[in-house]
Amino acid sequence: MNNTPIINKLNDMKNSEIISFHVPGHKNGKIFDRLGYSDFKKNIVNIDTTEIPGTDNLHSPEEIIKESQEIAAKVFKSDHTFFLVNGTTCGIQAAIMSVCSLKDKIIVNRDCHQSVINTCILGDIEPVYVNPHIDKSSGISLGVSLRDIEMLIEEDEDIKAVLITSPTYYGINTDIKSISEYLHKKNKILIVDEAHGSHIGLSERLGVSAIQQGADISIQSTHKTLPCFTQASMLHVNSNKIDINRLKSFLRIVQSSSPSYIMMSSIEMAVEIYKYHGKELMKELISNIDRTKDYINNLKNIYLYDYKGNDITKMYIITKNLNRSGYEIEDILRKKYNIQVELSNPYGVLLICSIGNDNYDFEKLIQALEYIDNEIGDEDLLEIDYPNHIPQKALNPREAFYSNKKRIPIKEGIGKICAEYIIPYPPGISLLSPGEIITEEIIDYIQKCKRIGMNITGIEDQNLDFIKIID
Ligand SMILES: Cc1ncc(COP(=O)(O)O)c(C=O)c1O
Secondary structure, three states: OOOOHHHHHHHHHHHOOOEEEOOOOOOOOHHHHHOOOHHHHHOOOOOOOOOOOOOOOOOOOOOHHHHHHHHHHHHOOOOEEEEEOOHHHHHHHHHHHHHOOOOOEEEEEOOOEHHHHHHHHHHOOEEEEEOOOEEOOOOEEOOOOHHHHHHHHHHOOOOOEEEEEOOOOOOOOOOHHHHHHHHHHOOOEEEEEOOOOOOOOOOHHHOOOOOOOOOOEEEEOHHHHOOOOOOOEEEEEOOOOOOHHHHHHHHHHHOOOOOOHHHHHHHHHHHHHHHHOHHHHHHHHHHHHHHHHHHHHOOOOOEEOOOOOOOOOEEEEEOHHHOOOHHHHHHHHHHHHOEEEOEEOOOEEEEEOOOOOOHHHHHHHHHHHHHHOOOOOOOOOOOOOOOOOOOOEOOOHHHHHOOOEEEEEHHHHOOOEEOOOEEEOOOOEOOEOOOEEOOHHHHHHHHHHHHOOOOEEOOOOOOOOEEEEEO
């Protein structure tokens, strides 16, 4: 085929059998063969259908989809579970807009996923940011505390709800139980963006899910950490404070009117695997992770980021003692070892391990890390500190989004109100959002990071010479 660049590239990648330490959690589909579900994989085109007699309807399920969602609800211990075909993104949109009305306020962690701020733009909702604690040495967010939230609610009792990301991309868990107990006493609603936590519950070492810790709604990207196809997620509700009919109407608004049966089937398959094989596979995964961690702990230069209580299936390997950024290490791993990590940043690389990974993947990883530990760079690594200060909010994201904008040289933007997003991707968390004051610290940070390989989205000028401000 000549004019099929996507298909050609994906076929090349399939043939090169890349070892996946990135999402989706099925790791190139290997796990389906291993568990005897090869037919599911082979027949995928044949089950692509639409709403015809017998196939039910995601938007008003009464038959097979209803039954499958009920099975999932039992497995994930929720009152109601909804299958999502547009990722956790659409679950976040529906959850926030079903809980908040126009002009309502919602507390959100400042390092929330961009979909949260986008929802505030769509729904005319005011985000009240709670600043996470940042570990400057590794550039990652350590989450927010109950005290931070209590202070905001004491200041403003009008706040309607709270949205917390837990676990984070890097696997940092927040104490959802204490936050939910406090919020419920105050009659407020807790939504947890659990995009990175679908696998929680498969081992005592992973803790319990947000729903079991008292969240009213949680949204999980099943595709990220369980064997499921990209874009397939679930929204769980466990609360009598949620208006289910209102939630359903928002789900109808934010999801396709032709939801993919391939995706719904893949959620069902992930639920099946979670229920019947999950614990066994997780035990094997954890033993592979423990072995790899022991190995890394004996290396000279690279080390693992270790934070009390974090999700052990996320391995954040810090490479800065090698005088090499994570971007360089990602490149070496891919080109020399055929291993693809989830993301890299100035300090290291993040690997997402799932029950789809097998012994072979970890053998290969250990071989690669042994080599990399000796790959000292020739030049000192550029010191890049993660921005210390959270930008000040001058306008609501919605006001900023709909204002007149102009494009100016980026340095002249310092002190002005930003009209676009600046989002290092991955992880897709914005450093600057529309309506926030542009700081020198952020501009310096992104320019330095861009030079060493960071991918920045949101901002129109990819060279970072210009920025859009509110006119
Ligand atoms: C914390 C967080 N929330 C939400 C999302 C959106 O999830 P999805 O890709 O399933 O739409 C992501 C995606 O990376 C994320 O990292």
